[in-house]
Amino acid sequence: MTMLEQWSMVGLLTGFALAALVVLFSGLRITALADTLADRTGLGEAISGAVLLGAATSFSGTIVSITGALDGHASLAYSNSIGGIAAQTAFLAIADLTYRKANLEHAAAELANIFQAVVLIVLLTLPLIALSLKEVTVFAVHPLSLLIPVVYVSALVATRSLKEAPMWKPVSTRHTREDTPEREDPATRRKSNLRLFASFALLMILMGLGGWVIAKTAAEVTDRLSLSQSLVGALATAVVTSLPELVTTIAAVRRGALQLAVGGIVGGNIFDTLFLTAADVSYREGSLYHATGMADQFWTVTAILMTGVLLGGLILRQRSGPGRIGVESLALLLIYVVAIGLQATNSSG
Template sequence: MLIPMISDLPVGALLGVCAAAALVILLCGLRMTALADRLADRSGLGEAVVGGVLLGAATSLSGTVVSVTAALDGHASLAFSNGIGGIAAQTAFLALADLLHRKANLEHAAAELANVFQGALLLLMLTLPLAAYTLPELSFWSVHPVSALLVVLFAVGSIATQRVREAPMWRPVRTRDTREDVPDEDDPEPRRTAVLVLVFAGLMAAMATAGWALSLGAAELTARFDLNASMVGALMTAVITSLPELVTTLGAIRRGALQLAVGGIIGGNTFDVLFLTFSDVGYRDGSIYHAIGTPDLFWLVVGMMMTAVLILGMLYRQRHGPAGIGVESLLILGIYGGAIATQTL
C-alpha cells in the first residue's frame, strides 16, 4: 500500500514524491494546450468556451484529487484552502502572462464576452461558500446545500456561456491589437478527433494520479512538521496543481490563442470552486464550511478581490499600461503578493 509507505519515507524522499508529481502535472498540462486548441477548432465551440470548460476542468483535475483525498482523510482546511488558493494563484499567473504578450494588454487583445461572463459567474460562485460559513450549520448526509447549488450554477453557467458566445447581446470594440478567434487553416494534428480525445483523457488520468500522490505527500509533511494546513494548501499544493494553468496559458499565448489563455484560467478557477463540493462530499464529519478557520476564509476573500479586478480589467480594456501590462495585472500581482506576505510574516 502506498499510504503506509508515504508515512515511512524520509523528508528528502517525500519532497521527491511532491517534485515528481509536480513534473507530471507540468508536462501533461503542456501537451493539453495544443490538443485543446485543435479540439476548439474542430468542434466549432471556440477558444473561450473550450478553454473555460474543457481545458479549465482538465487542468484542475489534479487539484480536485488533492482536495478530495485531503477531505476523505479529515483534513478540512487543507482541502478547502487547496481549491481556493489555486484560484488566487491562477489569477496571478494570468497577470504574469500579460508580460509575455508585448503587443498590448492581454485583457485588451483577448476581448471575448464569454470570458467576461464566466468571470462574473466565478465571482458569484465564490460568494456562496462565504454565505454558508456565516449561516447556521446545515447538512444532509453531511453535505451542505450550498455544495449542490455550486454544481447547478456551474452547469447552468457553462450552458449560458456557450449561448453568450453564439448570440452575444454586445460585442467588444475591435482595435488593431484585438486578436480574433479564427480556426487555424492548417491542422498540424492529422489524427482523428476521437484519437485526440482519448489522448486528452489519458493525460487527465496521469494528472489525477499525480494529484493523489501530491496530496499524500503534502498531508504527511503537514503532520510531520506541524505546519499550518491552510498555508500548505494555499501556497504549496494549490500552486503545484495550478502549474498546468501556467503552462497552458503561456503556451496558448505563444500560439496566439489569447481567448484560450484567458478562458483557461477563468474556467479553471470556476471549476476549482467545485473542489469545495467534492471536498464537502468527501468530508464525513459534517459541513466542510463549518470545519474551516479564518485563514481559509482569508484566501477566499483574496480570490474574490483578484477576480473582481480581473473582470474590471476585461471591461475597461486598457490597451497599454505601466511596465507594458495592464493596471489590473499590477493590482492582481499586488494583491497576491500582499496576501502571501501577510500570511508568512
C-alpha cells in the same frame, strides 16, 4: 502505520517534486489539444478554455482536495481549491508580461470571459454564505455544496447561448486578436476527434495521479512539521497543481490563442469551485465550510478581490499600461504577493 509514515523527509519531498513534474509536463501537451478541439468542435477558444482546458488543468487539484477531505484534512482541501484560484489569477498577469503587443485583457476581448468572471464571483460568495449560517447538512453535505454544480452547468449553457447570440460586442481595435481556426499540422490533421479526446483523457488521468501523490505527500509533510494546513494548501499544493495553468496559459499566448489563455484561467477557476462540492462530499465529519478557519476564508475574500480586479480589466480594456501590461495585471500581482506575506505572517505569529 501507513507506508508514507515510513518514508524519510527527503523521500516525501522527492515524491512531491516528481508528481509536480508529471502534472506540469502533462499540462504542456494539453494546451495544443484544447486549441485544436476548440476549432474542430466549434466551441471557440473561450468556451474550450473554460470547459476543456479549465477542467483538464484543474483535475490534479480536484484529486488533492478530495484526497485531503477523505483523510479528514478539511483546511487543506478547502485552501487548495481557493488558493488555486488566487494563484491562477495571478498567473494571468504573468502571461500578460509575455504578450508584448498590448495588454492581454485588451487583445483577448471576449464577452464569454467577462460573463465567466461574473459567475466566478457569484460562486465564490457561496462558501461565505454557508459559513455565515448555522451548520446544516444532508448526509454530511452542506446544501450550498449541491448548488455549486447547478450554477456551474447553468453558466456553461448561458455562455454557449451568449456566444451564439451575443447582446454585447467588444469594440475591435488593431490590437484585438480574433478567435479564428488555425491550420493544423499534418500529423494532427490525420488524427480523428476521438483519438484527440482519448489523448486528452489520458493526460488528465496522469495529472490526476500526480495530484493524488501531491496530496498524500503534502499531508504527511504537514503533519511531521506541524505546519498550517491552510498555508500548505494555499501556497504549496495549490500553486503546484496550478502550474499547468501557468504553462498552458503562456503556451496559449505564444500560439496567439489569447481567448483560450484567458478562458483557461477564468474557466479553470470556475471549475476549481467544484473542488468544494467534491471535498464536502468526501469530508464525512460534517460541513466542510464549518471545519475551516479564518485563514482559509482569507483566501476566499482574496480570490473574490482578484477576480473583481480582473473583471474590471476585461471591461476597461486598457490598451497599454506600465511595461506594456495592464494596470489590473500589476494590481493582481501586488494583491497576491501581499496576501502571501499576510498569510505567512499570521501563520508564524
